Amino acid sequence: MRRRSILRLGAAGLTALGVTLFVGWWQVDGPGAPERPRSALPLPLSEMAFDLTDHEGKPVGPETLIGRPSMVFFGFTYCPDVCPTTLSDISGWLEAMGADAGGLEVVFVTVDPERDTVEAMAEYVGYFHPAIRGWTGPEAQVRQAADGFRATFEKVATEGGGYTMDHTASVFLFDEAGRFVSTIDYHEARETAVPKIRRAIDRKTEATG
Amino acid sequence: MGYPIRTLLMALIIGLPATVYAGSEAVTVENAWARAAIGTSRPGAAYMDISNTGDEAVTLTGIETDIAMMPMIHRSATDAKGVSSMSMAGDIVIAPGETVMLEPGGYHAMLMKLRQPMEEGESFPLILLFSDGGIVVVEVPILGIAARGPEG
Structure with missing residues (x-):
């Protein structure tokens, strides 16, 4: 019982970590990233x-x-x-x-x-x-x-x-x-x-x- | 015929409140200026601060002037990429005690299809139209093309 609840807790923790990482990726690099102010810098x-x-x-x-x-x-x-x-x-x-x-x-x-x-x-x-x-x-x-x-x-x-x-x-x-x-x-x-x-x-x- | 006179009077008072013209009558305009334009094919621009000193909102619905066939209020905006664009402003509501600034890079009186050149040193009347039927006439001095504000 105890082990199972620890396992469950671990699984929940991993899921939470995964969600956090995914949300972070989404907001920073993924489709949810804010539009960059300029696509590229002027050429020399x-x-x-x-x-x-x-x-x-x-x-x-x-x-x-x-x-x-x-x-x-x-x-x-x-x-x-x-x-x-x-x-x-x-x-x-x-x-x-x-x-x-x-x-x-x-x-x-x-x-x-x-x-x-x-x-x-x-x-x-x-x-x-x-x-x-x-x-x-x-x-x-x-x-x-x-x-x-x-x-x-x-x-x-x-x-x-x-x-x-x-x-x-x-x-x-x-x-x-x-x-x-x-x-x-x-x-x-x-x-x-x-x-x-x-x-x-x-x-x-x-x-x- | 059947309505008692008091009801009729009440209807009149509610339907035509005494403040009908208080709205635009409470409008004051300061710092009006326009930028000179080269010839008549380029649009001109005029700027001013429009204040509502009254106790109810007023709505600026448009402008008129003899010097341009198509005067209208436009708004310039610059987006996050640094791209500037211009669009018609539509009605502008000025809350009691508030001032709306027509200034470079924002709202401006865009004077399209000029009938006469806008020469530095001259001035022209511009009429502000309000939703309550009131008008405010502003005499706008024309400053140089390189003017940055009402001081020149």
């Missing part, structure tokens, strides 16, 4: 390949950015709210950093090349900090660029027969070797954004790759 710029045109009509690509620290973000000029806010935020961070941001490449890549021609980009970026460059190009090339940054964009119809774009609003930071350093979230406070930019600038090429 040296592993990206795309051909775009800047707002002055010059050909540009990931190689344009290698050699200097860079800050890249996606948006579109028909965006009434999120994109001008990001451009204003960035302008503010650059102003706050003054000469320290002098060596930084700052690029706004449009996800709406259909409307954002070179001329449209030139006019638009002219309203913000002069360091901000505007890049556009064929949609396939924009798509390829976004894939490298692990950014997404999608055309969405609006009420009046027009369209808007859903898109990744984070700002991507790379060091001068073109290695990904970190992202700045949409509308992140200057107190945390500026130190992130400084870190990207300060990370020198002591370890190449």
Whole structure:
């Protein structure tokens, strides 16, 4: 009797352990795991390949950015709210950093090349900090660029027969070797954004790759 | 004919409480500003703080303005993956004593199909429509494209 109850207790304990392990697996690695915030990190710029045109009509690509620290973000000029806010935020961070941001490449890549021609980009970026460059190009090339940054964009119809774009609003930071350093979230406070930019600038090429 | 006058009066009082217009009459708007837009093909955006100083909830149902053919309240949102999207806001209920902020990255008055360019330095009237039939007219100053808030 006694042995059987001990055995029963042991069996119950093992079952409980099993359930605990299973629940843990389910929540951490299994189907019940929370969706990861980002499926993958942006590639190093040296592993990206795309051909775009800047707002002055010059050909540009990931190689344009290698050699200097860079800050890249996606948006579109028909965006009434999120994109001008990001451009204003960035302008503010650059102003706050003054000469320290002098060596930084700052690029706004449009996800709406259909409307954002070179001329449209030139006019638009002219309203913000002069360091901000505007890049556009064929949609396939924009798509390829976004894939490298692990950014997404999608055309969405609006009420009046027009369209808007859903898109990744984070700002991507790379060091001068073109290695990904970190992202700045949409509308992140200057107190945390500026130190992130400084870190990207300060990370020198002591370890190449 | 057969109803005593007191019952009729009671029905009137219950059916049309004296507070019909107290709702939107108790609304105050502060810090209104809009961002200049390039040309008329791009949508404009306007922001403000809408406060309900009354003692009953008010519901903002829409907006109107002469400068745009399709003005409506939209809401921007950014998900856990950092992807921003925009959608129509629908009715916005403002509880007594509460303030709803129309601000960058959240609710905003989206001014689609502009009839005229939104030039920095100018201003335009924007009408807030409430479910009780009341309206509030706000004069909205237009700041630069790079403005970050009502201060510029």
